[in-house]
Amino acid sequence: MEITEDNKGKRVLLLGNEAITRGALEAGVDVATTYPGTPSSEIADTFSKIAQEATKQDKDPGFYFEYSVNEKVALEIAAAASFCGLRALTCMKHVGLNVASDAFMTYMYVGCKGGHIIVSADDPYCHSSQNEQDNRYFAIFGGAPMLEPTTPQEAKEMTRIGFDISEQLELPILLRTTTRLNHARGPTVFNALQKPRRKGHFEKNPLLVTVPSTARAKHPVLLQHLDDAEKISEKSPFNEIITIGKPGDIGIVASGVGFDYAKEVAEDMHLNVRILKLGMTHPIPRKMCEKFIDSCETIIVVEELEPILEQQFKTFAHDIGSDVKIIGKSTGHFSRLYEYTPDIVAAAFSKFFKTKNPYPQPFESKLKLPSRPPSLCPGCPHRSTYYAVKKAAPKDTIYPTDIGCYTLGKAPPLEIADLLLCMGSNAGTACGLAVSTDQKIVSFMGDSTFFHSGIPPIIDAVHHNHDVVITILDNRTTAMTGHQPNPGTDIDGMGRPAKRLNVEDVVKGLGVEHIEIVNPDNLKETTAAFKRAIDFKGPAVVVSKSPCILLEVQRKRKAGENIAIYEIDQSKCKQCKTCIGRFGCPALYFADDKSIHIDVTQCNGCGICTQICPFSAISKKGGKK
Amino acid sequence: MNKKVNIVLAGVGGQGVVTAANLLGKAGINGKVNVFTSEIHGMAQRGGSVSCTVRMGDVSGPLVPNGGADVIVSTEPVEALRYITYAHKKTKIITDTNPLIPFTVAVGGEIYPSLEDIFSELKMYGELYPIDALKIAENAGAVITRNSVLLGALAGTDVLPFPSEVLLETILENIPEKYKMVNKNAFVQGMNAYKKIKQKI
Numbered sequence: 001m002e003i004t005e006d007n008k009g010k011r012v013l014l015l016g017n018e019a020i021t022r023g024a025l026e027a028g029v030d031v032a033t034t035y036p037g038t039p040s041s042e043i044a045d046t047f048s049k050i051a052q053e054a055t056k057q058d059k060d061p062g063f064y065f066e067y068s069v070n071e072k073v074a075l076e077i078a079a080a081a082s083f084c085g086l087r088a089l090t091c092m093k094h095v096g097l098n099v100a101s102d103a104f105m106t107y108m109y110v111g112c113k114g115g116h117i118i119v120s121a122d123d124p125y126c127h128s129s130q131n132e133q134d135n136r137y138f139a140i141f142g143g144a145p146m147l148e149p150t151t152p153q154e155a156k157e158m159t160r161i162g163f164d165i166s167e168q169l170e171l172p173i174l175l176r177t178t179t180r181l182n183h184a185r186g187p188t189v190f191n192a193l194q195k196p197r198r199k200g201h202f203e204k205n206p207l208l209v210t211v212p213s214t215a216r217a218k219h220p221v222l223l224q225h226l227d228d229a230e231k232i233s234e235k236s237p238f239n240e241i242i243t244i245g246k247p248g249d250i251g252i253v254a255s256g257v258g259f260d261y262a263k264e265v266a267e268d269m270h271l272n273v274r275i276l277k278l279g280m281t282h283p284i285p286r287k288m289c290e291k292f293i294d295s296c297e298t299i300i301v302v303e304e305l306e307p308i309l310e311q312q313f314k315t316f317a318h319d320i321g322s323d324v325k326i327i328g329k330s331t332g333h334f335s336r337l338y339e340y341t342p343d344i345v346a347a348a349f350s351k352f353f354k355t356k357n358p359y360p361q362p363f364e365s366k367l368k369l370p371s372r373p374p375s376l377c378p379g380c381p382h383r384s385t386y387y388a389v390k391k392a393a394p395k396d397t398i399y400p401t402d403i404g405c406y407t408l409g410k411a412p413p414l415e416i417a418d419l420l421l422c423m424g425s426n427a428g429t430a431c432g433l434a435v436s437t438d439q440k441i442v443s444f445m446g447d448s449t450f451f452h453s454g455i456p457p458i459i460d461a462v463h464h465n466h467d468v469v470i471t472i473l474d475n476r477t478t479a480m481t482g483h484q485p486n487p488g489t490d491i492d493g494m495g496r497p498a499k500r501l502n503v504e505d506v507v508k509g510l511g512v513e514h515i516e517i518v519n520p521d522n523l524k525e526t527t528a529a530f531k532r533a534i535d536f537k538g539p540a541v542v543v544s545k546s547p548c549i550l551l552e553v554q555r556k557r558k559a560g561e562n563i564a565i566y567e568i569d570q571s572k573c574k575q576c577k578t579c580i581g582r583f584g585c586p587a588l589y590f591a592d593d594k595s596i597h598i599d600v601t602q603c604n605g606c607g608i609c610t611q612i613c614p615f616s617a618i619s620k621k622g623g624k625k
Numbered sequence: 626m627n628k629k630v631n632i633v634l635a636g637v638g639g640q641g642v643v644t645a646a647n648l649l650g651k652a653g654i655n656g657k658v659n660v661f662t663s664e665i666h667g668m669a670q671r672g673g674s675v676s677c678t679v680r681m682g683d684v685s686g687p688l689v690p691n692g693g694a695d696v697i698v699s700t701e702p703v704e705a706l707r708y709i710t711y712a713h714k715k716t717k718i719i720t721d722t723n724p725l726i727p728f729t730v731a732v733g734g735e736i737y738p739s740l741e742d743i744f745s746e747l748k749m750y751g752e753l754y755p756i757d758a759l760k761i762a763e764n765a766g767a768v769i770t771r772n773s774v775l776l777g778a779l780a781g782t783d784v785l786p787f788p789s790e791v792l793l794e795t796i797l798e799n800i801p802e803k804y805k806m807v808n809k810n811a812f813v814q815g816m817n818a819y820k821k822i823k824q825k826i
Contacts, residue, residue, distance in 0.1 A: 013647075013654045013662075038666055127665055150686075151661075184687035185650045185662040260686025267685075342690040360692035362710035363750045367742055369703050370735040372727040374638060374673035408671060412732050482666075586672055586728040 004050055006193045014188040016181040017042035019152035020119060021050075023159025024089045025063075027115065028194030031081035032065045033074035035452065036481040037093030038128035039182035040121035044091055044493070045482060052495030062196045067484050067493040070423075070452040071096035075103045075118065082112040082172070083208065084200030087163050091119035094135045095422065099453070101138070106210050107172060108143040109218040111225065114200065115163030116172040118144070121182050124304045124339035128179075128480075130403065130422060132338070134305035136176055139282040143222050144174040145229045146282035147238060148256045152186040158238065158279065160191060165232060169225050174282075178304065180257045180339065230283035238279025239288060245272035251296035253289075253309055255281050258302040261345040268358040269349060284312055293322050300352060301328035304340050327352055375408055378587040379553070379604030381546035382406045382473050384520035385444075386416045387583055387612070389471070391523075392530035394440055398433055402426040402445035402454070405480045406473050409444070413584040416444075424453030427470050431457060434466040440534055442469040447503055448478040448486040455510065461539035462511040469533045469540045474503050475548040483551060507541045514540035521546055523611045549604050562623025564605035566598050572617035579609050579618070600624065630681040630784055631689040635708045636700030637725050638673045641772045645698075646677035648776065652795040653681050656787025663687035672728075676708050681786050695784045697751070698775050700758070701725050702743045709750050716751035719778045719819065721758040721771065754778060754822045761814045767804070770811035777815025781823070789816065 002012060003022055014022060020043045024032065034044035047065040054061035064081075068074035071092045078088035090100075097104065097120050104118070120138065123129040139146035147162055149155035155177065162173045207214055233239065244266040252275040254262040259277050266273050276292045278284065293299065293316055301310040310328040317324050327333050333348040334340075343359055350357040376383050386409050389399075401407055401417040402425060410417035419429050426443040433441050445454045450472050461468055478484040485491055485498070492498035504517050514536040516529040526544065533540035556563055573596060580588045580596060587602040588609070598609075598618075610618045632649065636642040643664045653660030661684055664677040678689045692713040698720075699705035705720040712718065722740065729735040738746075747753045758774040765774070773796060780789035793812050797805050 011654060013650045013660065041666070179665075180663055180687060183664050183666055185647065185660075185664075186687070187654060187660060257686060261688070264685045268690075341688050342686070342693075346690065359690040360713060362691040363712055365706045365709055365746055367706065367738045367746050368736065369707055370727050370737050371729050371733075372637065372672075372674040372704075372707075373729070374671035375728050377671060405671065411728075480671075580731045584728065584732050589726050589731050 001050060001053060003046060004193070005190070007190055008192045010190045011187055012190070013185050014152050014156070015042055015183065015185050016149070016152045016155050016177065017183070018046050019156040019188050020091070020159050020175065021046040022188065022190070023156035024117065025193055026156070026160045026191045027163040028087055028196040029063055029089050030086035030114070030196050030198065031078055031088045032063060032090070033068050033078045033088070034091045035068055035071045035074050035096055036478055036484045037096050037121070038481055039123055039179040040091045040093045040096070040119060041481045041484070042182070043119060045484070048484070048493045051493065055495035061494070065493055067486065069487060071100040072103055075100040075107070078116060079103065079107055079112065081200065082114040082116040084114070084202045086114040086197065086200040088114060088116045089119065090116070091121070093129065094120050094122040094133055095129060095131065097135055097138055099423065104138070105142045109210060109215055109222055110208055111170040111221070112166060112172050113170065115166035117159055117162050117166065117175050118172050119175045119177065122176065122178045124178055130420065132305060134308065136281065136308050137306065139174045139176065143226055144282070145169060145171055146174045146176055146280070148176050148279055148281050149181055150256060150259045150277070150279070152181070152184060153188045154279065155181060156188055169229050169232070171225050171229065178256055178339070226283055230286060233280045233283050233285040234287055236280045236285070239285050240277050241292065242275045242277055244275065245270060247274050248272040249295070249297040251276060251292055251299045252302060253278065253292070253299055253313060254302040255279070255309060256304065258304055258340055261340055261342045262302040265342055265345045265349055265358070269346070269353070269355060271349070271353065278309065281309065286316065289313065290316050290320050293317050293320065293324050296324055298325040298327060300333070300349070301326065302334070302340070302345060306336060373411060375411055375586050376405065377549055377604065378585050378602050379549035379606035380405070381475060381520045381544070381549065382409060383414070383583065383585065384523060384608050385471065385473060385526060385544040386414045388520065388523050388526035389442055389530050390414065390416060391527045393442055393534055397440040397442055398437070400426040400429045400433065400441065400443040402449045404446040404449055406444055406446060413581055423449055424457060427454055427457035427461065427468070430468040430470060431461050431464070431466040434468050442471060442530070442534065444471045444473060446479070447472060447474040447476060447488045450503060451487045451501070455506065458507065458510050458512065458539070458541065465538050467537055467539070469530070469542060471542045471544060472503050472507070474543050474545045477548050477551060479548045479550070483548065504543045507543065512539055512541045514538065516540070516542045518542060518544050519546055520544045521606070521608065523608065549606060553604050557625070562625065564607060565600055565621045565624050566603060566605070566607060566609060566618055567621040568596055568598060569617045569619065570595055572615050574615050576614060578614060579612055583609065583612050585609060628683045630786055631693045631695050632679040632779070632784070633689055633694045633697045633708055633711045634677045634679065635697060635704040636675055637704060638671055638675045640700040642675045642677055642700060645772045645776060646679050648796055648799060649679045649792070651799065652787065652792040653679070655795050656791040658682060658786050659684065661687040674704060674707060696779060696782055698779050700772065700775065702740060703737065706743055706747060709747070712750045714751060717754060717782050717784070718747050718751045719754040719756060719775060720747070721775060722755045723757065723759045752826060754819055756815065756818045758815065761818060762811050765811035765814055766807035770808050773808040773811040774815035774818070777812035778819035780812070781816040781819035
C-alpha cells in the first residue's frame with residue numbers, strides 16, 4: 001500500500017483524511033480509535049485497511065485500531081493508551097465530540113502522557129450532518145490546544161508534529177478540520193515512518209482519579225499548561241504572516257479553508273494585503289495578534305461559522321487601546337451560516353474594497369430542473385420494513401427516526417420520519433411521546449446506532465413500561481458512513497475474528513418481553529409482526545434483519561452469482577401506481593406514455609415489488625452479472 | 626497554458642464521479658503539477674446529485690469560483706445544467722447524453738426536461754459536447770468504461786496541463802489488468818468523439 005511506504009520525500013495525492021492517518025503513522029501512533037461519521041470516516045478507514053492488509057499477511061500492522069462502540073468509548077480507550085505512555089489518535093465527526101464530551105472535558109484536567117490527537121471533523125453546511133456546530137468552542141470550553149489545517153499536506157504535518165506538542169504540554173490536541181479539508185485531495189510529501197512502540201506501562205498516580213480534591217488541584221495545572229501552550233503558539237510555524245502584493249495597512253486574519261479562499265481571492269483581486277494565517281488557534285498567539293493589530297488600520301476576519309477569532313481580535317484591540325476597524329460577521333460582511341466559498345469571500349472583499357468582484361454573476365438555468373436528493377437504494381431492506389409498518393400502523397402513528405441511511409425514509413412516498421435529534425434519539429423521544437400523547441409510536445434505528453446509544457432508552461422503556469414499538473433495522477453494517485463493522489459483525493476493524501453480538505439477545509437481556517424478529521423480504525409476515533407489536537401494551541421491539549443491498553450485490557458479484565432482473569408485464573399492469581406511489585423504489589419509472597417500467601441498470605434484484613403489485617404484473621425475467 | 630485549470634465533474638451518486646475526480650488528481654501528480662480536488666461523501670452519495678472539482682496550477686484551495694470552470698464534465702445531462710453556475714461563455718461542457726431520471730419525477734411529479742431543451746440551454750452557457758458515452762463504452766467492450774470515455778473526451782481538450790497520455794496511463798495503472806484494454810479503447814474513442822464535435826463547432 002502506498003500510504004505505508006517508508007519513502008521520505010515521495011509526493012502523492014492524498015485525501016485530507018488519509019493525510020491525517022499518514023501523519024499519525026509518521027509519528028508512530030500506537031492506538032487509533034473512532035466511531036465512524038462523515039466527514040471523518042476515511043481517517044479510520046485508512047487505519048482499518050492497513051490493519052486488514054497486515055492481518056491477511058499474518059503481520060502486525062504496528063498499531064492497534066478499533067471501530068469503538070461510540071465516540072465516548074473511543075476517546076476513553078485512546079486516553080488510557082496515552083496514560084500508559086503510548087501515542088494515540090481518536091477521530092470523529094463534530095457531533096461525535098458531543099458524545100465524547102463527558103470524557104473530553106475532564107481529560108483536559110487529567111492531561112495525557114503519550115501524545116494524543118483528537119480529530120474533530122466539522123461539517124459547515126451540514127453536507128451529511130444534523131447541525132453545523134463549530135467545535136473550535138470545544139477547544140476553548142475544555143482547554144485543549146487546537147490546530148486547524150488548510151491543506152492535506154498541512155493536515156499531515158499538524159498531526160505528525162501535534163504528537164510532539166501534546167507530549168510537551170501533557171495535553172491532548174484537538175485537530176479541528178472541516179469537510180473541505182477532510183474531503184479535499186492535495187499533493188502531500190511523505191516524511192519517514194517511525195517505528196511505533198507497542199506496549200506501554202501504567203504507572204499508578206492518585207492524580208488520575210478525579211475526585212473533587214484532585215479536580216481542584218488539577219484545574220490550575222490545566223491553566224498553567226495552557227500558558228505554556230500559548231508560548232508554543234507564539235513561535236509555531238503554523239502561525240505566519242503572508243504578504244499578497246505590496247504590504248499595506250489592511251490585514252486579513254484567517255484559519256482553516258477560509259485562508260485558502262482569502263489568499264486566492266486577494267490574489268485574483270490584486271489586493272495589497274497581509275494575511276495572518278492562524279494554524280494554532282488555541283491558545284491563540286496573543287502577542288503576535290496584538291502586533292498584527294498594531295500594524296493595521298483595518299482587519300478583515302475570514303472564518304467559517306462562529307465569530308471566534310473576530311471576538312478575540314476585538315478584545316485584543318480593546319486591551320491594547322487600538323482603534324483598528326474589525327470587519328467580519330458583526331459588520332455584516334460575512335455570515336455565521338454554512339460553508340464559505342471563493343465567491344462568498346470575493347463578495348465580502350469587493351464590498352469592503354469597493355472594487356469589482358473578480359468572479360462573474362453565475363449563470364442560472366431557465367429550465368426548472370428536477371431535484372435529485374439522495375434516496376434509499378433500489379433493493380434496500382429498510383424500504384420493505386417501512387412499507388410493512390405503514391400497512392400495519394394506524395394513520396396518525398408517530399415515527400421517531402435516527403442517524404443513518406434510514407433517515408432517507410423521510411422522502412416521499414414513504415414519509416416515515418417524524419422526529420430526529422441525534423444518535424439514539426429515536427427510542428428516547430419515543431418514550432417521551434408515549435407519556436405525552438395517545439398516538440401510536442413506532443421508532444427506528446440501525447444496528448450500529450443501537451449499539452452506539454440506542455440501548456439506554458430501551459432500558460428506560462422497559463423500566464417505566466412505556467407503550468412504544470422500537471424497531472432495529474439490522475443490516476449488519478454501518479452503511480451510511482461506508483460499511484464499517486460494528487459489534488453485530490463477526491469481524492473487527494483490523495480484519496480479525498470478533499465476537500458477534502446478536503441484537504435480539506441484547507434486547508432480551510434488557511428485559512423486553514415482546515420481541516418480534518422479522519425478515520423484511522417477507523412483507524406479509526413483517527406486516528403481521530408489526531401489527532402484533534403495535535397491539536402489545538408496553539414496550540415492544542421489532543428486529544428487522546436483512547443485509548444491506550449494496551453488500552449483498554457486492555457479495556453476489558464476487559461469488560459470480562446472477563442478480564435477478566424483474567419486468568412489468570404491460571398487459572397485466574393497471575397503472576394503479578402502488579409500486580411507484582407507495583413503495584417508491586427508484587428503479588421504477590414512468591415512460592413517456594405513462595406506462596411503468598423497471599430500469600434494469602438500477603434494479604438490484606430484491607424482487608419485493610412482486611409482493612406489492614396487486615395485479616401480479618411483476619415477475620422475474622432473468623439475471624444480470 | 627492557463628495559470629489555473631478548473632474542472633468540474635458532475636453526475637449522480639454511484640456513477641463514479643468521485644473516482645473520476647480522484648484519477649484526474651492522480652494524473653496531476655503524475656504530470657508533476659500542483660493539484661487540488663474536492664468531493665462530497667456520505668449522505669450525498671445515495672443516488673443524489675454529486676459534483677467534484679479538480680484544480681491544477683496556481684491554486685490554493687479546492688473550490689472553483691462561479692464562472693471559473695474551463696471544463697464541466699457530466700455523466701448525466703440534467704446534472705451538467707445544475708452546475709452551470711461554474712460556466713462562462715467559453716467553458717467546454719462535455720456531457721453524457723443518457724438521462725438518469727430522479728425518483729422525484731415518478732414520485733413527486735417533477736418534470737425532467739427534454740434533451741433538446743437541456744442541450745439548447747447548455748449551448749447558451751458554453752461550448753457543448755454531447756457524447757453518448759454509454760454507446761461508445763458498449764462499442765469499446767464494456768459499459769463500465771463510460772467514465773473513461775468522458776475522461777478521454779476531456780483529454781481531447783487543450784486544458785490539461787500535461788500530455789493526455791499521462792491521464793490515460795494513470796487510469797490504466799489504477800484498474801485491474803483484465804479491464805485495461807477496454808478502458809484504453811473507451812478513452813481513445815471518447816477523445817475522438819470530442820474531436821469530431823470540435824471540428825463542427
